[in-house]
Amino acid sequence: MSTQASTQLKANQESNRNWQIGSRWFPFFLLLPSFVFIIIVTGFPLLYSLYVSFTPYELLKPNSLTFELPKALNNYSRLLNDSVFWKSLGNTVLFLTVTVNLEYFLALGLSQLLAQVTRGQAIMRTMLMIPMMFAPILVGFQFRWFFNSNLGLVNNALVSLGLIGEQTRIAWLVDEPLGMISIIIATIWMNLPVMTIILLAGTLSLPQETYEAADVDGASAWQKFRFITLPLLAPFTYIALTIRSLDVARAFDIVRIMTDGGPARRTELIWTYAGRLAIEDTKFGLGSAMSWITVIISVAFTIYLFRQLVKSRIVE
């Protein structure tokens, strides 16, 4: 806002003060409904579960919701000594690192490819949106079926092509790295379109003159991509990754449906483990402690992603 406009605005505020609903408080009045809802549905329950996480509360023992200072951290220390917890944490870190990076590079590649397309770009963009019609839970069911060892599309195709025999069908959702790989494929399939569409929109909005100038200077295609496209796409990357980072926990739905963390915890993520402890085993105290750990990890992941982005923006 220019200073002139702001002084003008201030003068107007003065003259209007009589009938404005507490002008200084106007923004707070606008924020009020949102904060009321969020405090009731997110803030308060989270604080409550923080309290529960310090107690040994279990559903079947109603009297166990008691806070005793010396035992307050029992749930947390139990989790820290729990090999399943560490396994699920390791799986989650691996899962997030692989999916987010792969998604970004695939979306970047695909958006650059589509930006070069000379004919039928509109229909291609519509096709690209098809996976967006699927809810995470539908993606989970769909890929659970595709990777089913007896009836699944993937094995059927491999058998039909003669790559594997009837007897050597692959147990996609059971074998050690394959279960995780199947889940990663499903997650990428679900998230690729949004990222690609945003990066494509960004690429198409970049100023053509810059590329023409680069052509005059004899820049190679790679140089144009590296030194023009990539830096100018930064804000779009930022938006794509923000949307993505807000949705990391949606992986729960897919994993819950495809493998439910199994077999033998091979695909257990922190979210499925928290759900198992809290809801299925009704160990509310321990489950709340685990939930709080997932909250902290999700928030930390988001902040980490933001920092990386800010850093990359400064370098460029």
Place this chain on the structure above:
Amino acid sequence: MIASRVSPHRRRNAIIINGFAWLVLIALALPAVWIILTAFRSNAEINASPPVWIPREITLEAFGNMFGLNPNLQQRVAVEAYMFNSLFVALTSTVISVAAGTLAGYAFSRFHFRFHTAAFLALMLSRTVPGVALSLPLFLLFTRLGLTNNLFGLSFVYIAVNIPFAIWLMDGFFRQIPRDLTEAAYIDGCGYWSAFRRVDLPLALPGLATAAIFAFLASWNEFQIVSVLARNNASKTFPPGLFTFTEQFTIDWRGMCAMSVLMMIPAIIFVILTQRNLVRGLTFGAIKG
């Protein structure tokens, strides 16, 4: 621009690029097409071994079974109830969350106040709280309040879940509207509220539509929280309904596909309606930088 400088070399490149793009997109769309196709096939073909790749007949049998039109079928899913519940919860939560999010987005985009950044950050972080972590304490509280298995309780939760993203979108949209317009309204004697209602709000209607669509789909698709808070058919929405369906019988894959198709309808409508605006809506913040 590329076509204007046609040389044989360039034309060959263009053909390779177009072909490759089609290949990638068809590969991406194939799983979805397969699901939709399966919903309209006969059961014998789906379970056949060796697999039948190309359908020989198209049938609406799976949908008939779902809506109880098959007299031989003893048990079936309560699709009508799921549909009604999903619509009710998604619509009410969309209207209220977008209204609240628009007000807050306006506050963030137009005003400077104490804790501006801190409040915005807190709202965004509230969105990163995973549903699993929310569902348990909400379940404990709602049991006490008698709000489990209650559609209003569920709507209330979804309102709060959808607000942060609505704020984020609306903040971006309001920033696109030139400030001069708002200031002109002040000079003409508008108060803050009437400037918002008469000038900024009408200009932000496309943004409002985008936010509404995202809120609707998020509520429509949500699974973690509702599967904990809704335990009976009278309050279950589509996702837990579909889950019950696959748990109840030995998995009927075709029935699952048919239910998926039904559940996708709002999303299909959304994709058709927003093809162009979606991208604009999501990237509004970026264009200004």
